[in-house]
Each structure stands twice: as structure tokens, then as C-alpha cells.
Amino acid sequence: MRHLMNPLDFTVEELNQLFDLANDIEKNPEKYAHICAGKKLATCFYEPSTRTRLSFETAMYNLGGTVLGFSDAASSSASKGESVSDTIRIISCYADICAMRHPKEGAPMVAAGKSRIPVINAGDGGHQHPTQTLTDLLTIRSLKGRLSDFTIGLCGDLKFGRTVHSLINALARYENIRFVFISPPELKVPDYITEMLKEKGIAYEEVIRLEDCIAKLDLLYMTRVQRERFFNEEDYVRLKDFYILDKSKMNLAGKDMLVLHPLPRVNEISVEVDTDERAAYFKQVQYGVYVRMALILTLLELAC
Amino acid sequence: MLNVGKIEEGFVLDHIQAGKSLSIYHHLQLDQLDCTVAIIKNARSNKMGKKDILKVECDIDMLDLDVLAFIDHNITVNVIQDGEIVDKKELILPQEIRNIIKCRNPRCITSIEQELPHIFVLTDPKKEIYRCKYCEEKYGERI
Numbered sequence A: 001m002r003h004l005m006n007p008l009d010f011t012v013e014e015l016n017q018l019f020d021l022a023n024d025i026e027k028n029p030e031k032y033a034h035i036c037a038g039k040k041l042a043t044c045f046y047e048p049s050t051r052t053r054l055s056f057e058t059a060m061y062n063l064g065g066t067v068l069g070f071s072d073a074a075s076s077s078a079s080k081g082e083s084v085s086d087t088i089r090i091i092s093c094y095a096d097i098c099a100m101r102h103p104k105e106g107a108p109m110v111a112a113g114k115s116r117i118p119v120i121n122a123g124d125g126g127h128q129h130p131t132q133t134l135t136d137l138l139t140i141r142s143l144k145g146r147l148s149d150f151t152i153g154l155c156g157d158l159k160f161g162r163t164v165h166s167l168i169n170a171l172a173r174y175e176n177i178r179f180v181f182i183s184p185p186e187l188k189v190p191d192y193i194t195e196m197l198k199e200k201g202i203a204y205e206e207v208i209r210l211e212d213c214i215a216k217l218d219l220l221y222m223t224r225v226q227r228e229r230f231f232n233e234e235d236y237v238r239l240k241d242f243y244i245l246d247k248s249k250m251n252l253a254g255k256d257m258l259v260l261h262p263l264p265r266v267n268e269i270s271v272e273v274d275t276d277e278r279a280a281y282f283k284q285v286q287y288g289v290y291v292r293m294a295l296i297l298t299l300l301e302l303a304c
Numbered sequence B: 001m002l003n004v005g006k007i008e009e010g011f012v013l014d015h016i017q018a019g020k021s022l023s024i025y026h027h028l029q030l031d032q033l034d035c036t037v038a039i040i041k042n043a044r045s046n047k048m049g050k051k052d053i054l055k056v057e058c059d060i061d062m063l064d065l066d067v068l069a070f071i072d073h074n075i076t077v078n079v080i081q082d083g084e085i086v087d088k089k090e091l092i093l094p095q096e097i098r099n100i101i102k103c104r105n106p107r108c109i110t111s112i113e114q115e116l117p118h119i120f121v122l123t124d125p126k127k128e129i130y131r132c133k134y135c136e137e138k139y140g141e142r143i
């Protein structure tokens, strides 16, 4: 029995199989519509994350399965002081597979250690959120046709953004990827990431302004820059527009450059960009469902 | 120098950094063993100026000494049998350390889950980096 704790739990080959399956699901949804009949997914969410939970639930319903669970700690037995180890032992008696979200880092791993059913980490604090990373990879592979040979710009808060760190680690396993990190100086990628890239001989550069590099990007991954991350209001006001993607910046970009965003967006992508063919962030949501479907099938060993 | 008698079977841990012997006593859980232990503090040393020494009289397979490598690998471990040094043990960094150090990340599941062992895994033997098994926080990052 396998669990998914970290996006790197799967080898590149295993990921390829998973993505092939996801693409087959995309093409032939009817073939998979009843494959999980009689199976139950437990969504154990110790903190609310409506989008992630709905994506998991949609995935299971699309496969013909059913869903049970809780959507915040208050409605779970955690509010009575039950440990994660005890909860998963009980959930193991009710469901066939579990997606767990927890504010404490490592909680899904503790659950996996005690579980009789596969556990998927649906986000644990600032630590990992592997299905977001798998979503990003599937989106890139599906829309670009490959997971190698491109220049990707990551823009916004690169210091605290778990999604970004995880994506960089995942992409570092593929051939000939060049990274451009676009952020204010106080929100640069952490040293351990740039050290890892140097060690692996992967090219990267750090720039302050999106406009200065957008022309050479094949992909642009946008994230939010939060006001409270800045040391002072002056810097925020001075820098914030560098990280807002609008039509004028899109005009500088190549005609095949895709724009991704883990969502929710606030104002870092202006709505006028939504109708641009290169905006892929809503397609990304759809790929999130496909990849979770493929994952559920794989972990339940129902993939054919 | 203070005179402490020879031991028949057990270990002499030499070249302990002065002042560290008590913490090693606890890490080796010697307080839980029913054996004779001599703790020598601030002994004179040519190499170190001052050093601590621990003498433990016990069955030689009773102690798990791997953890010593994590604490301080300059410690010399002399294995004693029949009153003689029969071996000098080489200390190797343990792959995993259990309940010796605690994860200090307040967001780590170890901060709330009852009776969860604190486990650290050697993730980079070259740089001697240990990370919490659960949250992957590097040991020593927060003091």
C-alpha cells in the first residue's frame, strides 16, 4: 500500500504513468465514470480549504465513488482532543482512501504510519501540498507537451511560497529547465533552493522586475505578494506593480507563454488577462481534478 | 588526579568535552540502568586542557553508543573486558535518532500528537544534517 506525502515520493517514471492516466481520463471520462463504485473517499480536513476539498470530492464522484469526512477541526473529534493516530485508525474502518489536510506539519505522515488505507497529504502547514505540485506538472505537460526544455519564470513571494518551492524541487528532476526568479529582494527564494540548483548545475537567475524578463519565458507561474510580507509600506507601494500581470506586460511576452497560478488570485493577475489564450490558470483547476482522479485510481490499485 | 578504580567489563568514554558528561549520562539513559557509573569532570588533558570521562560498568552490548557520534564524535570509546581495553569503538553517525533531541518547530505535529516519538533522520551525511522525520525541519535551526 502506498501513500502520497511529498511530490517526490513518485519517481519521474511513475509520474509519467500517472499523467498518462490523467490524460486518458481527460479524453475518455465515461471509461472511468463507475470504476470506483462502492469505494469511499474520506476527506479529513483539520483546517478549511474549500477548493482543495472540492477538487478531491469532485474527483471521487467523477469516478463513481462516494465521499465522507469533515471540513474543519471544530467538526472533527480533534476538538475533543483525539490524536491523528486514533482518528486515522477509525477512518480506516469507514473509507477506502483518505485525503488529509492539517495545519501541523507532518500530520499526514503520522496518519500514514497508522493507517490501513492509502493516505494523501492534502496540505500540511507550510510543509507540503503534493497534489498542487502534481496539478502544476500535469498542466505543464498537457499544455506544453513536455516537462523538459523550457524557461519558467516564478513571480511574487518566492520566500514563503510553499507551492513555489515544491514546484522547483519537482522540476529540478527534468532535463534542461531554466529558472527565472522574479521577486522583491526581501522575498527571494531561500538559499537552500539556489544551493540545490547550483549543486545540480541547473541554470537560474534572479530579477526584480517581471517586465525585464517576461519576453524570454515559456511559462510564467504567478503567486501573490502580500502587503504584510514587506518591511515597510514605502517598499510595498514602490514594488507592488512589478508583480501585477496585466495586458501591457502580456504584450511583451511570447505568443506561446503560458500563465499559471495556484489560485486564489487577488489582484496579481488583472482580470483583463483572463480572456488571453495564454492564461491557463482555470485550465489548471480542471487538471487538478484529473490528476486527483488518476492518483485515487493509482493508490487504490484500480488503474488499468 | 582523582582515582577511580578499574572496571571489569564496560566502557570508558574518554575525551568528552569538559562539562558535557552529565548530558551524555542522560542521552545514554544511564539513569535508567542499574550499573556502576563514574563521572569524572574537568580531568586534566594534554590534548584538550580539560575533559570529562565517563566509566560505565555494564554488559558491553547493553548500551547503544551510536548516539554519541551525533553528540560529539571526538569522544573515544574504549571497550573493556576482563579489566583490559579490548577495542576502541569507531563512532558512526546514526541514520536515525529517536527521542534524543526534540523538534522545535511549533507547527510540527510532534508539538501536539500524544506520545509521538521525536525522530530525526540523517539527510546529509557529508554536512551532518539531521531533519525531523515529520516536518523536515533541520536540527539546530531554532535554538
Ligand SMILES: [Zn+2]
Pocket: A106, B103, B104, B105, B108, B109, B110, B132, B133, B134, B135, B136, B137
Ligand atoms: Zn518536526
